[in-house]
Amino acid sequence: MRRIQIVLITFGIFGFLALARAEQVCFEVQGMTCATCPLTVKAAVKKLKGIREVTASLQKNNAVVDFDSQKVNATEIKNAIDGVGYKAIPQVCNQNNKG
Numbered sequence: 001m002r003r004i005q006i007v008l009i010t011f012g013i014f015g016f017l018a019l020a021r022a023e024q025v026c027f028e029v030q031g032m033t034c035a036t037c038p039l040t041v042k043a044a045v046k047k048l049k050g051i052r053e054v055t056a057s058l059q060k061n062n063a064v065v066d067f068d069s070q071k072v073n074a075t076e077i078k079n080a081i082d083g084v085g086y087k088a089i090p091q092v093c094n095q096n097n098k099g
């Protein structure tokens, strides 16, 4: 009985992973000049489907986006940032991107 429960839980977890593909993309964002700019970037990205979390930093000139790759892709995210007047340049995500 216990074994069946474990099997069911395992299938539940993998089923969830199959439905939602969590990915992260990081951008250098050029053109942010004041405290409102990161908020504008965030709002623009959040309008897209499949966005889980967005951080945008004026000090670091960057944005980090967690998204579901089955609903949205990095190019659409870049276009959303560019579309509100900035320039998003994809970069390798590392610890410096966060925070």
Ligand SMILES: [Cu+2]
Binding pocket: 032, 033, 034, 035, 036, 037, 038
């Ligand atoms: Cu601004």
